[in-house]
Amino acid sequence: MAFVDQKIRTLFTRFDIDANGKIEVDDFNAWSAKLAQIGGLNAERSAALAQSLLGVWNVYFLPADTNNDGSVELPELVAHMRAFVSDASKRASIEATLPLIFDAIDTNADGGIAAEEFAQYFTSLGVNDAAFARSVFEAMDANHDGSLSRDEFADFGKDFFLGTDANAASRHFFGPLVA
Numbered sequence: 001m002a003f004v005d006q007k008i009r010t011l012f013t014r015f016d017i018d019a020n021g022k023i024e025v026d027d028f029n030a031w032s033a034k035l036a037q038i039g040g041l042n043a044e045r046s047a048a049l050a051q052s053l054l055g056v057w058n059v060y061f062l063p064a065d066t067n068n069d070g071s072v073e074l075p076e077l078v079a080h081m082r083a084f085v086s087d088a089s090k091r092a093s094i095e096a097t098l099p100l101i102f103d104a105i106d107t108n109a110d111g112g113i114a115a116e117e118f119a120q121y122f123t124s125l126g127v128n129d130a131a132f133a134r135s136v137f138e139a140m141d142a143n144h145d146g147s148l149s150r151d152e153f154a155d156f157g158k159d160f161f162l163g164t165d166a167n168a169a170s171r172h173f174f175g176p177l178v179a
Contacts, residue, residue: 039107139169
């Protein structure tokens, strides 16, 4: 379970935008603002982005808040993720978040994620290594057309959440794994 725990810690670290040891709706609002600024989004696209990320919070993270304090701490997320990974009926919730994240990253709303948009996504999560972002993008781009489709993105994301191969490129879906 060490690999799964490392992926969960990585996910937690990336989404705890204010680094206060909890994931809260404010982290998603901050992430949205950061993505909007990096992507140069207009007010309409910024509002749509905020809605998409609020959906990720509501669908995926808020249900992990078992003590109902409005935040998710690492132990709650670990328990939540383990339950989802081991229960096929709950995997649909994981899969439901991936289109929301896709829409958030697709800052120009053209139905695909370009390498630049993907690099902006990594930057918004505090991963500021353009070469690393490019290598992950290329690993995700299964048909090598220079754009990530919704399916390519979802397949890579599902493998991050559900995969057990510690060498799979999908382990970097949210950037380099944290220790």
